[in-house]
Every structure is written in structure tokens, then in C-alpha cells.
Amino acid sequence: MSSFLTLDWWRAPRRSATPEAGLALHASAPSDTRLPVAVQGLRLGYAKNHAPVLTGLDWTLQAGQVVGLLGRNGAGKTTLLEALLGLRDPQAGAVQLFGQPAAQIDDAVRARIGYVPQQSDLFEGLNARQLLAYFRSFYPRWNEAKVEGLLSRWEVPQDQLIGKLSGGQQQRLSIIRALAHEPDLLVLDEPVASLDPLGRRDFLRELVEQVLDRGTTVVLSTHILSDLERVAFNVAFLKDGRIRLQAPLDELIEQCRWLQGPGAEDHGGELLARFGPRLLVRAPCLSGLPRETLVQLVTLEDLFEGLA
Amino acid sequence: MDTPIQFQIHTGSAEPIYRQLMEQLRRRVAAGQWKAGQELPSVRELAGLLAVHPMTISKAYGLLETEGLLQRRRGLSMVIAAGHERPAPKAQRIEQLRPALERVAAEAHELAIPKQQVLDLLGKLLDNPGSPR
Numbered sequence: 001m002s003s004f005l006t007l008d009w010w011r012a013p014r015r016s017a018t019p020e021a022g023l024a025l026h027a028s029a030p031s032d033t034r035l036p037v038a039v040q041g042l043r044l045g046y047a048k049n050h051a052p053v054l055t056g057l058d059w060t061l062q063a064g065q066v067v068g069l070l071g072r073n074g075a076g077k078t079t080l081l082e083a084l085l086g087l088r089d090p091q092a093g094a095v096q097l098f099g100q101p102a103a104q105i106d107d108a109v110r111a112r113i114g115y116v117p118q119q120s121d122l123f124e125g126l127n128a129r130q131l132l133a134y135f136r137s138f139y140p141r142w143n144e145a146k147v148e149g150l151l152s153r154w155e156v157p158q159d160q161l162i163g164k165l166s167g168g169q170q171q172r173l174s175i176i177r178a179l180a181h182e183p184d185l186l187v188l189d190e191p192v193a194s195l196d197p198l199g200r201r202d203f204l205r206e207l208v209e210q211v212l213d214r215g216t217t218v219v220l221s222t223h224i225l226s227d228l229e230r231v232a233f234n235v236a237f238l239k240d241g242r243i244r245l246q247a248p249l250d251e252l253i254e255q256c257r258w259l260q261g262p263g264a265e266d267h268g269g270e271l272l273a274r275f276g277p278r279l280l281v282r283a284p285c286l287s288g289l290p291r292e293t294l295v296q297l298v299t300l301e302d303l304f305e306g307l308a
Numbered sequence: 309m310d311t312p313i314q315f316q317i318h319t320g321s322a323e324p325i326y327r328q329l330m331e332q333l334r335r336r337v338a339a340g341q342w343k344a345g346q347e348l349p350s351v352r353e354l355a356g357l358l359a360v361h362p363m364t365i366s367k368a369y370g371l372l373e374t375e376g377l378l379q380r381r382r383g384l385s386m387v388i389a390a391g392h393e394r395p396a397p398k399a400q401r402i403e404q405l406r407p408a409l410e411r412v413a414a415e416a417h418e419l420a421i422p423k424q425q426v427l428d429l430l431g432k433l434l435d436n437p438g439s440p441r
Contacts, residue, residue: 066361201359204359205356205359208355208356208359208360208361208362209356211361211362212352212355212362225319225320226319226320229319229320229325230317230319230325230358230359230360230361231359231360231361232361233361233363233364249324250324250325250326250327250364250367253322253323253324254324297322298322299320299321299322300319300320301320
């Protein structure tokens with residue numbers, strides 16, 4: 001057991017074998033009103049002389065929300081997701097998962113979290129069957145039918161060493177592992193980067209099913225905007241170490257406009273970004289603008305350009 | 309034989325997905341292709357089929373119900389509301405087409421394409437609706 005101490009908790013997600021943890025989980029889950037994720041003033045940097053990656057970040061995920069996390073490369077999405085799971089020690093601030101400090105979550109909360117890391121390169125010496133048996137031993141609940149179904153549907157070879165599987169196969173296996181114990185909170189860090197379009201669509205369907213069946217809270221980081229647009233009802237933009245904006249995507253697309261030309265500066269709304277003469281404005285007062293102002297609709301890609 | 313109820317969505321659009329669904333339904337009903345009493349796929353079915361968040365579907369259905377285009381039957385299934393047995397009057401359908409044509413007109417201006425050439429192209433597209441876009 002001592003070797004587990006050097007592992008991140010998600011690789012060995014239980015401190016001790018307490019069957020009661022499972023019973024308590026079933027008894028308490030439906031009436032739980034605690035927030036899945038509450039982050040306050042999170043500050044985290046890697047080196048003294050470098051600017052911190054996260055600079056006093058506040059963020060809340062409500063139960064049942066599916067939130068797409070957007071940000072440029074290097075914006076700190078992975079750092080944020082790792083800190084959120086208690087896998088990194090912040091210099092300041094607090095993260096709570098289901099009401100418990102992230103660095104000290106107990107087995108019951110661990111069992112409620114599913115995590116697909118960007119890279120899961122530790123289990124290369126096992127095959128899929130062994131890996132799943134290993135993880136199964138940690139959880140009070142395990143949906144074997146779902147695991148078997150996904151393994152065959154997603155064509156994951158079960159008897160080959162994981163190190164020999166393709167990137168896409170490893171990613172599918174990682175997703176299956178994260179779904180198997182029916183988590184209430186799913187944290188997905190670029191889960192589909194190596195999947196082909198069909199694999200991605202199938203993954204999205206699985207995610208939709210989780211949301212329908214279990215009201216799972218999901219946070220998903222990806223650069224594939226078309227996927228995000230389908231499943232993420234809410235989007236959050238990470239920029240300069242903070243969550244710059246979080247809102248329902250429909251609302252943002254309907255409220256935001258590009259404005260340019262005479263009168264654009266008197267938009268009467270919230271200025272989100274400025275690119276030379278072009279302004280990205282939320283809820284501008286369109287009737288107050290002169291006819292000469294160029295007004296254009298926005299897409300998710302425009303929002304990414306302006307906010308990430 | 310009823311026209312099957314199927315939806316199509318486009319990502320990367322300035323029109324949110326729930327609006328795309330609403331507009332498709334409005335057009336099909338106005339055309340008399342989807343008729344009163346026809347049952348819509350459940351939120352679960354459509355969310356799975358299109359791989360979109362179920363709240364997007366229920367938002368579209370809810371708003372269409374408020375508009376009187378959909379009716380909730382006992383249980384949870386939605387049907388096209390009574391009163392939509394036949395196509396809407398032509399004048400009304402033309403009005404529904406106006407926003408799309410306004411966009412075409414604006415883009416033709418931006419591209420500086422003469423009127424007659426736009427009309428010729430539109431004519432060709434109308435004669436041959438199956439041609440690739």
C-alpha cells in the first residue's frame with residue numbers, strides 16, 4: 001500500500017477499505033445540496049520568477065451543469081483542472097469539492113469524481129482488463145454492464161498491454177475508466193484529442209446519456225469547438241489566470257455583436273474585447289447606433305477569439 | 309404518409325442550436341409537411357441522436373409550446389399542435405422566407421454581384437435543390 005502514497009489520488013482513489021463509505025454514498029447522494037465545485041481566490045504558479053498561472057481565480061460549478069472550459073494553449077486549463085481536483089497545491093485560495101477541501105477529500109467524495117487526464121501514462125504495463133479490475137477494487141459502485149458495453153462498442157483490445165494501444169484506444173479506455181463508477185462530477189481534460197470524428201460523436205452521446213440518467217456535473221476542456229457547442233450548455237473562458245466569463249452559450253451568441261465604424265464606441269453594452277477598430281460587445285443598445293455602424297453576429301469561434 | 313420529423317443542426321453558426329431547431333420546425337409546419345398530431349422525438353431521443361445537451365432540446369420544445377406550435381400530450385411526448393393540419397397561407401410562408409432572402413441580398417451587395425446574376429443562380433438552385441452546396 002505504501003507505494004500508493006506517491007500516486008495522485010485518482011490513480012488509487014481510496015485511503016482505506018471501508019464498505020460503509022459506499023453505503024453512506026448511496027444514502028446521501030440524492031439529497032446532497034453541496035456544490036460540486038467551489039473555487040475561491042485560487043493562486044498558483046510554478047516558479048518564483050514567473051508570473052503565476054492562476055491569479056486569484058473564482059469559479060463555481062452548480063450540480064448538473066455541463067461547462068466547457070475554453071482558453072488558449074498555455075492559459076492554464078490543465079493546471080486549473082488539476083488544482084480543482086486537489087492534485088496541485090495552490091499558493092493561495094481554496095477549492096471545495098462537494099463541500100470538502102480538495103486536498104483532503106474522503107473516500108466517499110473520491111468515489112463521486114471521474115477524471116480523464118490529458119495524459120494517463122502510468123498503467124502501460126497492464127492490459128485493459130487488469131487496469132479495470134484494479135480500479136474496480138477501489139469503488140463501492142461499478143457499472144460492469146456499461147464497462148462491457150463500451151469496451152466492445154469502442155473496440156478497445158482488452159488483452160494487449162496499454163502501452164501498445166494507439167492514442168485513441170488509450171483515450172477511450174481512460175474515458176471508460178472514468179465513467180465506470182458512475183461519478184457525479186466528471187472532469188475531462190481534452191478527452192477527445194486523439195479520437196476520430198465518429199469516436200468523438202459516440203463519446204458525446206455517452207456524455208449526453210450520463211447527463212440524462214444521472215444529472216452528472218461535467219467540466220470539459222477541448223479545442224474542438226463544434227463538440228463543445230453541442231454538449232456544453234455553459235462555457236467558461238480562462239484568461240490571464242482567471243475565469244474571464246461564464247455564461248450559457250446560447251445567451252452569449254444571441255447577446256454579443258461585433259461593432260465597427262462610426263458610433264461603435266457608444267454601444268451602451270459591455271465591452272468584451274477590442275481588436276483595432278472592431279469591438280466585441282455584449283448586449284449593445286442596437287437601436288441607439290447610427291445606420292453607418294457595422295453590426296455583425298458572432299459565433300463560438302468569435303467568442304473564443306475575443307475572450308480567450 | 310407523413311413526412312418524418314428529423315432535425316439537422318450546424319455548429320459554428322451565429323444561430324444557436326435551439327433556434328435552429330425552432331426555425332426548422334416552423335418552416336416544416338408552415339409548409340404543411342409536419343402536421344397536427346404528429347409526434348416529436350422525445351428530448352432523450354433527439355439529444356442522443358444529435359449529440360447535444362438535453363436542455364437545448366427542451367428549451368426549443370418549451371418555446372415552441374408557448375408559441376402554440378407544439379402541444380404536450382399526456383405523458384411527456386410532444387406533438388404538432390392542432391390547427392396545423394394544412395400549409396399556412398402563402399403570404400405567411402413568404403414572410404418566413406424574407407429574413408433568409410434579406411441575408412442573400414446583403415451578401416450579394418457585399419460581393420457586388422449584379423441583380424440578374426443573383427436571380428439566375430437562385431433560379432438554378434430552386435430547379436435543382438439537391439445539388440451540393
